Amino acid sequence: MIRVLLPAHLRILAHVDGEVKLEVEGKVTQRSVLDALEACYPMLRGTIRDHVTQQRRPFLRFFACAEDLSHEPPDAPLPDAVVTEAEPFLVVAAVAGG
Amino acid sequence: MSEVRVLVGTRKGAFVLVSDGKRQQWDISGPHFGGWEIYHLKGSPADPNRLYASQSNGWSGQLIQRSDDGGKTWQPMDNKFVYDGVPGTHQWYDGTPHPWEFKRVWHLEPSLTDPDTVYAGVEDAALFRSSDGGQSWRELSGLRGHGSGPHWQPGAGGMCLHTIVLDPSNPDRIFIAISSAGAFRTDDAGETWRPINRGLKSAHIPDPLAEVGHCVHHVAMHPSRPGVLFMQKHWDVMRSDDAGESWQEVSGNLPSDFGFAIDVHAHQPDTIYVVPIKSDSEHYPPDGKLRVYRSLTGGNDWEALTKGLPQRDCYVNVLRDAMAVDSLDACGVYFGTTGGQVYASSDAGDHWAPIARDLPAVLSVEVQTLP
Numbered sequence: 001m002i003r004v005l006l007p008a009h010l011r012i013l014a015h016v017d018g019e020v021k022l023e024v025e026g027k028v029t030q031r032s033v034l035d036a037l038e039a040c041y042p043m044l045r046g047t048i049r050d051h052v053t054q055q056r057r058p059f060l061r062f063f064a065c066a067e068d069l070s071h072e073p074p075d076a077p078l079p080d081a082v083v084t085e086a087e088p089f090l091v092v093a094a095v096a097g098g
Numbered sequence: 099m100s101e102v103r104v105l106v107g108t109r110k111g112a113f114v115l116v117s118d119g120k121r122q123q124w125d126i127s128g129p130h131f132g133g134w135e136i137y138h139l140k141g142s143p144a145d146p147n148r149l150y151a152s153q154s155n156g157w158s159g160q161l162i163q164r165s166d167d168g169g170k171t172w173q174p175m176d177n178k179f180v181y182d183g184v185p186g187t188h189q190w191y192d193g194t195p196h197p198w199e200f201k202r203v204w205h206l207e208p209s210l211t212d213p214d215t216v217y218a219g220v221e222d223a224a225l226f227r228s229s230d231g232g233q234s235w236r237e238l239s240g241l242r243g244h245g246s247g248p249h250w251q252p253g254a255g256g257m258c259l260h261t262i263v264l265d266p267s268n269p270d271r272i273f274i275a276i277s278s279a280g281a282f283r284t285d286d287a288g289e290t291w292r293p294i295n296r297g298l299k300s301a302h303i304p305d306p307l308a309e310v311g312h313c314v315h316h317v318a319m320h321p322s323r324p325g326v327l328f329m330q331k332h333w334d335v336m337r338s339d340d341a342g343e344s345w346q347e348v349s350g351n352l353p354s355d356f357g358f359a360i361d362v363h364a365h366q367p368d369t370i371y372v373v374p375i376k377s378d379s380e381h382y383p384p385d386g387k388l389r390v391y392r393s394l395t396g397g398n399d400w401e402a403l404t405k406g407l408p409q410r411d412c413y414v415n416v417l418r419d420a421m422a423v424d425s426l427d428a429c430g431v432y433f434g435t436t437g438g439q440v441y442a443s444s445d446a447g448d449h450w451a452p453i454a455r456d457l458p459a460v461l462s463v464e465v466q467t468l469p
Contacts, residue, residue, distance in 0.1 A: 009133055010158060013174070043174040047158035051178045059157045093157045 002033055003085055007060070007093035010048070014041040019088055028083045030062060031074040048091060063090040101468040102424050103168065104432055105149065106440055107136035110458035112151055114169040117453075121430055121444040124453045130172060131163065138205050138419055138462040141168075145213035146466050150232060152203040152218070160202050162218075164232050175232030179203070179220055182239035188222065189251040198222045198242070205419060207262035211269070219259035223250060223276040225288065238288035241274070246293060246310040253277035253313050253332075260418055261317050265324045273327065273342060278313035281329065283342050294342030298331060315358045316418040320367035328370050328397070330360040330418070335372055337397050348397020353384045359421035363446060364429040368396035371423075371431060371447060373416040382413035390433070392447050406450035407441060414439070419462035426467055434460025 001021045006014065014020070022036040031054075038045045049056050054074070056062065061070040065079045065087050081087040100119040106112065111129025130136075131153045139151035149165040151172070160179065163172040179200045187195035201221040209215035214231040224242055226235040241247075250257060258277055265271035270287045273294070280295040298312045305311070313332035320326065329336040329345065334355050336345040349355035356377040363369035370393050376384045383389065388407045391400040414437035424430035431447050434440045438457040443450045 007157065009155065012133075013158075013161070043161070046177045047161070050159075052180055057158060096156065 001085055002028060002036070002082060003088035004033065004037060005088045005090050006044075007091060009093065010044060010091070013043055013047065016041070027075075028078045029075050030069065030072065030078065030089075033078065033089055034074075059094040059096070061092045061094075063092055064088070100426060102426070102430065103141070103146075103466040103468060104422075104440065104442075104453070105139045105141065105169070105462075105464040105466070106434055106454070106457065106460055107138050107151070107419075107462035108434075108438070108458035108460050109135055112136040112139050112153075112169075113454065113457060115440065115453055119426055121424075121426075121442060126454055127169070129458075130169065134161075135202075136461065137202060138464075139163075140206050140208060140464045141466045142208040142213040142216075143210050144208070146468055148208070148213040148231075150206040150208060150216050152206055154202045160200070162203065162206075162232050176228070176234050179218070179224075179226055179235055180237070181224060181242070182237040186242070187248060188257060189249060191252060193251075195248070198224070200224075201256060204258045204260045205262055207264060210264050210266055217262050217264075217272070219262050219274060221256045221258035222252075223257045223259040223279060225259055225262070225272075225274055227288065238284075240284070240289050241282060241291045244282075244291045246279070249310055250276065250279040251311065261314070263317055263319050263327070265319075266321045267324050271324075271341070273317060273319070275314040275317050275329075277315065278311060278332070280310050280312040281314050281317060281342055294338075295345070296343065297338075297345030297347075298336065299334070299347075300332065302332075316360050318360045318362050318370070320362040323367045326367065326396070328360050328362060330357050330372055332356065333377075335360065335397060348393070350393070350398035350400055352391055352400050353389075353402075357416070358418040359416050359433060361421045361423055361431070363431075364423045364425040365427075366394070366429075369394050369446070370396060371421065372400075373421070373433065375415060381415045386411050386413060388412040388414065388435070390431070390443075390447055390450075403443075403447040403450070405448065406443075412437075417461055419464075420460050422463050422465040424465045424467045430465070432463050432465055434463040436460065 004020045104115040111132040113128035142148040147168040151163040153161040162175040185198035190196035205219040207217040218226040261275035263273040327338040354374040390403040414435035421433040436459040440454040
């Protein structure tokens with residue numbers, strides 16, 4: 001299982017508390033994790049990456065193991081600690097006022 | 099007894115206000131989608147329990163929500179708004195070409211007859227339609243493709259298609275308005291479009307009488323007289339008696355002919371309402387007095403409606419989609435402010451009272467009159 005922590009507004013949208021646990025087939029990458037996330041929670045489609053370009057939305061970033069993975073290729077493998085459930089894959093929203 | 103349901107979109111969620119036909123006591127539910135911007139929500143005239151809501155924020159973009167029980171519960175629908183074909187470019191603020199990029203849905207207009215058909219006006223300006231209750235969206239690309247699209251330019255709020263008016267006498271006729279391109283009309287259900295801006299005069303653009311480029315803020319129509327349109331432009335209140343073929347200014351004695359909202363009395367097609375706002379950049383009521391102006395003559399002669407509204411130190415704005423009427427015998431008029439108040443009048447504007455005082459900034463107000 002892959003642990004994913006969503007920002008608060010997406011947890012509310014997906015009706016989840018705390019972390020999400022996902023079964024991911026094959027290589028564990030940003031793309032495969034987000035594909036699995038959107039398959040389980042269709043309401044998240046388009047909210048983390050653009051429908052058409054599949055680009056990460058600019059005010060969201062991806063982290064794991066205290067590393068910023070936002071600019072890694074979407075098919076690059078995620079750290080082993082994410083694969084072994086030791087660490088979550090974090091979707092982090094920019095801190096914003098208002 | 100009849101019931102009135104007021105649908106309020108705000109910067110931080112949606113609220114549903116319900117009252118009986120007396121309109122004295124109001125129950126408020128919400129916030130729905132707390133923390134999200136709700137640019138607009140509106141009910142289907144064909145099935146009043148079917149509501150559509152536009153939900154968005156800067157982190158995660160656009161969502162569409164649908165309720166089938168009058169706003170008690172909601173389900174997310176399809177949020178994929180993809181421009182038809184190669185999107186092309188419009189003008190940026192500095193006149194350079196800028197690619198069409200979807201940002202948000204400003205306005206949702208349900209069909210007058212089919213609860214599953216709904217139109218979405220979006221930024222960057224385009225019109226989309228869903229025929230399956232919001233499960234999928236298709237652009238009516240004849241609007242952007244009719245020829246003037248590359249010359250459209252955004253207003254300060256973005257290049258948004260914010261107004262959609264359906265003609266109850268002709269299902270093939272739709273009016274839309276874009277800031278700051280102007281008003282457009284289709285007579286073939288959205289396949290082809292043409293600008294309807296003759297008579298508009300905008301001193302702030304290089305050609306004040308240009309075919310496109312006018313910053314239309316809102317357009318309203320009375321359903322019994324669909325050929326007559328009323329428009330609040332960036333400056334000027336305008337009227338057309340020929341379905342937009344030509345326009346005449348009817349600002350008359352208004353203290354400011356700038357404003358955003360405009361609406362028509364439910365039973366008197368020549369009784370119209372605006373909220374004058376000071377501009378160019380102030381965007382609050384003149385003299386700190388929140389006044390609705392009513393014309394009983396379809397424009398030109400206006401009277402200030404002030405009873406129950408703050409007449410000093412008031413510096414809120416009333417945005418383009420934030421005014422609506424009910425259809426009870428004594429027509430109710432409603433509007434919301436950027437200060438979070440929703441004011442209502444149950445006597446066509448003679449007297450006003452707040453029905454909500456402390457909401458987030460109000461972006462839109464729609465009203466349903468229920469049996």
